Amino acid sequence: MLELAPTDPIIKAYLRDLAQLKRQGVSHELGLKAPFQTLLDKAAKKRGWMLVPELSTYSGGKRVVPDGTVRDEFRLARGWWEAKDTADHLAREIEKKLRAGYPTRNTIFEDTQVAVLYQDRAEAGEFPLSDPPQIAALLNGFFSHDEDDEREFHRAMAEFKSRIPDLAQSLREHIDHAHKRTPRFQQAFAEFLSVCRASLNPELTTAQVDEMLIQHLLTERLMRNLFQNPEFTTRNVIAAQVEKVIEALASGSFSKSQFLQRLDPYYKAIEREGANLGHFTEKQDFLNSVYEQFFQKFSPDVADTHGIVYTPREIVDYMCASVQDALHTEFGLSLESPEVVILDPCTGTGNFIVNLIERIPPRALRDAYHNRLFANEVMLLPYYIASLNIEHAYFERMGQYEPFQGLCFVDTLDMADSQQIVLFTPANTERVAREKNAAITVIIGNPPYNVGQKSENDNNKNRKYDEVDRRVKETYSRDSKASSKSKLDDAYVKFFRWASDRLGGRDGIVCFVSNNGFLDQIAFDGMRKHLLQDFDHIDHVDLHGNVRKNPKLSGTIHNVFGIQVGVGITLAIRKRSTGKRLRYHRVPEFWRKAEKLEFLADSQVPWEVLTPDNSCNWLIPENAEEYAQYTPITDLFQVWTLGIGTNRDSVVYDWSHQPLADRVAAFITAYNAEVYRHKSETLSEWPTHIAWSEGLKNSVRRQTLVEFSSQRIREALYRPFTKKLLYFDRTLNERVYLWPKIDGPVVWIKTGADWPFFALAATVICDRLPQGGSQCFPLSHLKPAAVESFRAHYADPAISPDDLFHYIYALLHHPEYRARYAGNLKRELPRIPFAPGFHAFATAGAALARLHVHYExxxxxxxxxxxxxxxxxxxxxxxxxxxxxxxxxxxxxxxxxxxxxxxxxxxxxxxxxxxxxxxxxxxxxxxxxxxxxxxxxxxxxxxxxxxxxxxxx
Ligand SMILES: C[S@@+](CC[C@H](N)C(=O)[O-])C[C@H]1O[C@@H](n2cnc3c(N)ncnc32)[C@H](O)[C@@H]1O
Structure with missing residues (x-):
């Protein structure tokens, strides 16, 4: 509810801005509409909503583009605004708009002198815009429309969301019971589990398949009713299969209808709201948002690994339009051309395909729908929604309901492996086979992204894929000079690799919106190199929003997906008959999400052409050439090492000796018990009371027993100026790297795009740090040849290894060095120049190191x-x-x-x-x-x- 007072500053500002424009003689609609737009925008923000300019909407079957649409937090349109010229006859203009199909559920028409408010298809009042109490009444009426329905819906939605964990838990218990007691269910489930494992992921656990059943049970009714598609579960090739298992579940003591009755009030309110939505695009937005909210509550881990966020419409629109444009300008083709065969490999709720369907003229749509559009999805719920959305989009255009045979329930990255077997059901297998044989020329989508997982126990680790992983290794990874390449183990990287290969020998287009760490991070130099080999023209719109790089940004406010990592849109075109071109545009640093989306809706991108350097840097920092002439620090040391990576900090680090010793001893006992257990039952699961990692599981498989020894407790620098005790052990620490070889002082360095550079002297083991990549350079492993080269340069045979080490340390702290090479220090380890005044540096460095090492x-x-x-x-x-x-x-x-x-x-x-x-x-x-x-x-x-x-x- 909005209760603006006539004295509210936003009303005052409106009147002031309008008067000023009029004084300047501006009278046409375009010039005068800005103050009202600002007023509406600010009022919407006060209500927690958002004004989106120029958004097309469908009303009464017609497409119209009002000047503004006000959307609520579910992205539902709550009202519209249309501005007219002062000189127009407002009543006549309104009539014209109404005939054109403008919505009248809640719409303001205004000409800066007067506003007419339409609500529920009738005029609800006229408001002179020179009068503050009237302006306040207009806005309050506009923003409070439908309050009762809306309140009920929001309450239902909020309650539904808050009850999801509970309901899911109670279903879990029913299913557990049936696992133990209901033979028919046991049999149906066993068959289903083996089909899921064969089709989707060989490592799927019983619990994960249980979750699929729960998702199906909780949402199937919404699917049926929201799109008035009562036969959904019998017609959909996958849903029908799941229903069989659910029927078997119901053969025991569980009654599906009784259980779901408890949800009746929520479903009804949600369905009532859904029924109010005039056009299908609104339903789609609604379903997207219900889906996203459902998933976040239901299964945050799954939301994390699979990237369960739907793509905002403006991004989908921009990408589809860019592809359409590139088809035309680069290849002289269109979406109608038989050569254009499109695949969305991670389709989520199907938004890209729906958007494309809306762009294909009806005369070509039937052919495209049946032969040239494909989409894959690996999660059950989005798969259902994609199926409904896409089939409904087709129905809206063609007036006919036809199943979308291009939708496959499959793991896209698995499709690169040649040995595909039966995929779930014969119908799905057939679809996958058809897609495999298709000569795909356009790949478009929003691949998931995440680097590894916090703990092996989450069981949501990025899956291993033989073929795609091998391809990443032999290309992106092999051609990278970075010392740590773990960031390449990210789903979006695999999708880029897979898509480049999926085009096969053909020219074509890949368009992804994804994490864009690959643009400038060290580990991605090989990927950048290969992208430029695999494609000829690459355009990247950098929507950034990396909260770690710029802590002043907020994920929810500035990032287009509300996440913490930078995001960008890549359009990569393979057209072998042309030269190479790389273009880039970065939107302003502090733009909010809505501003970024608005920019994409305009889609006039002021491109900057980039010229990559020999080290495959695309975004070349200031002073890069000068910096490149200095000696890499890695040339000065024989040995250096990454910080230690334990993968179980809360077990092996502690502030004090006894608690650490007790905990580690108990952990070892539990671990050794697993070694014995796995010896006798090789296929047993991994119990969650142990913080597993890949290495620790391998140690169990190798039957490595561990013995506790208090000798292994060492001091370590866990974070800057944070000493802890560490249980230093090859088995219990996932990676000890070269620490067993290192003694004495080191410089602990953190470079990379995530954090600003730092260097700190230490005499104990140093940690790998969050986001990884800290490197340690030990004094004891300085190369004699490096010392010699400094002696020769400064003509000073007395320079000792200690002097050089301290010289480096002081240099790395020098404010001018840090400022001048800040951009370079984000992408590679430091390079060391011969600075004037060697000894002044060496002396300062020694004092600084003393201060830092002995800070206690x-x-x-x-x-x-x-x-x-x-x-x-x-x-x-x-x-x-x-x-x-x-x-x-x-x-x-x-x-x-x-x-x-x-x-x-x-x-x-x-x-x-x-x-x-x-x-x-x-x-x-x-x-x-x-x-x-x-x-x-x-x-x-x-x-x-x-x-x-x-x-x-
Ligand atoms: C970021 S979402 C895409 C959202 C989609 N564009 C939309 O607007 O709804 C990524 C989707 O890809 C799916 N996905 C993740 N990994 C996949 C894989 N290996 N194969 C197929 N689909 C996958 C996820 O389940 C998720 O629905």
């Missing part, structure tokens, strides 16, 4: 302590979670102690994304982990944390 024995900075009245001193040192004041000059240690007088310079020295003090604040807090509470307080040295604060300040 420094004299703390004298901060002023403010003790809450009556608080005893000692307990007041206990830290749960410290907090900086907004001006960052004070630190609240706990309820009874606050430290004042933090000098502002403290925050200038940054290590990656935080200052030293912020690292300490972030790390030294009580956290709960899967293995109990992690408490950094030291009973034997209660002053430690407060002292440390003073030391890092």
């Amino acid at each position: 024995s420094l004299e703390p900075y004298p901060l002023t302590e403010e003790l809450a009245p009556g608080a005893p001193y000692l307990p007041s040192l206990r830290v749960e979670k410290m907090k900086l004041s907004p001006d960052k000059r004070s630190l609240r240690v706990n309820d009874s102690l606050t430290l004042h007088g933090i000098p502002p310079e403290t925050h200038d020295y940054r290590l990656g994304s935080r200052s030293a003090l912020e690292w300490v604040i972030d790390q030294y807090q009580i956290k709960s982990t899967d293995y109990g509470e992690s408490d950094p307080n030291r009973p034997d040295d209660p002053h430690y944390i407060v002292r440390l604060v003073g030391q890092v300040v």
Whole structure:
């Protein structure tokens, strides 16, 4: 509900802006509509909604484009706005618009002098626009329309969402019971499971297939009713198969109808709202959003691995239009051409195919629909929705319902392997075979993206695919100079590889919206090289929104998918008869999601032509040529290593000795038990009380037993200025890299696009850090030849390895070096120039390294302590979670102690994304982990944390 007062600043601003334009003599619609647009936009934001300009809509079967559409949080259109010229006769103009099919559910027509509001097909009032109380009444009426229905729907939706976990759990229990007790179900399920494994993923677990049944049960009614498609479950080739298992489930004590009755009120309200939606595009948006919200609640892990976010319509539109345009300009073809055979390999709810169907003229649509459009989906629910959406889109255009035979329930990346067997049902197998034989020339879609998984126990790890993984390895990975290539193990990378190969020997187009880390990150140099080999013209619109790169951005506000990683649209064209061209455009840094989408709707992209360098950099940083002349740090050391990667930090790291020893000993006992168990039952599952990783599973398979030894407990730098104890062990740490060979001081360096560069001296093992890629360079492995070259350059035979090490350390801290080469330090490890004044650097570096390594024995900075009245001193040192004041000059240690007088310079020295003090604040807090509470307080040295604060300040 909106309750604007006539005195609201947005109304004042409207009147002021309008008066100003009129004073300047502007009188035509285009010139004058801006103030009302701004007013409506601001009012919509106050209501939590959004104004989308120039969005086409279907009303009474006709396509119209009102000046603005107001959408709610479900992307449902709540109202429209149409501006007319001051000189027009408003009543006549309204009549014309109504005849053209403009919506009248809730629409404002205005000509800057007066506004006429239509609601529920009738005029609901006339409002003079010079009068603030009238403007307020207009907007309040407009934004409160349909409130009752809407409220009921939102309540139903919110309740449905909040009950999903509960309902799913109760279904899970019914299914568990049937697994144990209902023979007919056991048999049907066993058959279904083996079909799923053979068709979709050999590693599917019983629980995952149970989840499919649950999804089906919870949503099947919505599918049937929203599109008035009562035969959906019997006609859809996959749904029919699932129904058989559900029937077998119902043969036991479970009654499907009784269970679903509990959902009746929600379904009814959702269906009622669905029925209100005039045109199919609105239904589609509605279903998309119900689907997304359902999945996020139902199965966040699945949403994460499979990238369950539907693609905003503006992006789909932009991509389909770009493909259409490229077909025309590059190949002289159109969507009607028989050579144009299109595949969306990860179709989700089918939005790309639906959009294409709307673009193909009816005379060519039947042929395209049956022979030249294909789509794949691996998850059951989106597969259903895609099937409904696509078939309905066809029905809307052609007036006839025909099954879409191009939709396959299949894992696209599996299709690269040659040995395909039966895929679910004979009908699906046939569809897949037809797609495999099709001469695909256009691949378009939104592939999933994610790098690995947090823990092996999530069981949602990126699947291994023999063929595609081999192809990534022999191309993108083999031609990369990066030392860590783990980022290539991302689904979207595999999809690019697969799509490039799927075109086969043909010219064609690949258009993906995806994570765009590949543009500038180190690990993707080989991928960039191959993209430019595989394609001739590449255009990339960088919609970015990487929250790690720019912490001032917010995923929900600035990112087009509401996620944390940068996003971009790549249009890659293979046309071998032409020269190479790479074009790029990056939208402004602080544009919000709506602004980015609006920009795409305009689709006039001001391209910048890029010329990649010899190292396959596309976005070449400032001073790159100069930087390239310096010696890579890796040429100065014989050995360097990645930071240690344990894959189970909460087991093998701790603040103190005894809890670590106890926990690791218990973990080892549990692990060894698994070794014995797997010896006798090789196919047993992996119990979740152990934090598994691929390496640890392999150790079980190799029957490697582990013995606890307190000798293995070592000091480690877990984060900057955060020492912890580490149980250092080849089996329990996933990757020890070269740490067993390293002793003495190292420089711990973090480069990469995710974090700003940092370097820190240490004398203990250093961690790999989140997002990986930290590298450590040990003094003991400096190359003698490197020392010689510095001696020769500075004509100083007295330069020692220590001097060179400290010279490097000082250089890496030099503000000018860091600023000048900031862009370069994001993409490769440092290069080391011969700077003037070697010894000044070496001396400064030695002092700095001492300071950094021995930070715990420094004299703390004298901060002023403010003790809450009556608080005893000692307990007041206990830290749960410290907090900086907004001006960052004070630190609240706990309820009874606050430290004042933090000098502002403290925050200038940054290590990656935080200052030293912020690292300490972030790390030294009580956290709960899967293995109990992690408490950094030291009973034997209660002053430690407060002292440390003073030391890092
Ligand atoms: C980001 S969504 C695409 C959304 C889609 N464009 C839309 O608007 O609904 C990715 C989709 O690809 C599916 N998917 C993920 N991996 C797949 C695979 N290997 N084969 C087929 N589909 C896959 C997911 O289940 C998900 O529905």
